[in-house]
């Protein structure tokens with residue numbers, strides 16, 4: 001899952017990024033409101049973690065502009081402003097959740113997972129598709145009852161395809177999910193990961209749509 005972190009405090013941002021990466025989130029980190037606005041309009045994120053006090057463009061303005069542009073990305077406000085009035089203003093401006101600093105990293109991780117589930121109309125953290133079972137919290141995959149060891153990136157691709165069954169996802173879209181800013185994208189990686197997934201799970205699971213991308217059909221094979 002790909003998160004946009006908007007935080008100008010370098011020390012705190014570094015800690016949040018590391019903490020989210022630890023549980024498998026890929027994080028782009030914007031350190032001011034303008035950079036964040038560009039990012040959120042250019043990429044599809046699974047969720048945004050938004051600080052309110054930001055240089056160049058305040059967090060609340062960014063939030064209002066994002067919603068004014070009909071962008072439904074789940075947004076969690078993470079701020080030291082903790083009066084009831086602040087929370088009401090933030091939620092009414094279009095935020096989906098609100099967490100007050102200092103906060104517990106595990107709680108932030110869990111709230112983000114909940115936001116992403118809700119955005120995908122999922123009620124549980126486990127997705128099943130035929131003989132395949134993916135647990136997005138425990139980061140476990142089983143196929144026909146046996147545990148399948150997947151790398152973090154193989155897991156991410158499988159998760160993304162399962163969240164979008166019946167839809168073709170382009171290589172570019174899958175690459176966006178795998179890499180944060182500044183990370184070098186190796187060529188042909190998506191093909192290689194899909195090849196590994198087919199070998200470890202089933203050759204029938206993931207379809208190649210030539211010239212477009214990859215898809216897991218809605219009906220399990």
Ligand code: CA
Pocket residue numbers: 007008009051052053054
């Ligand atoms: Ca700040």
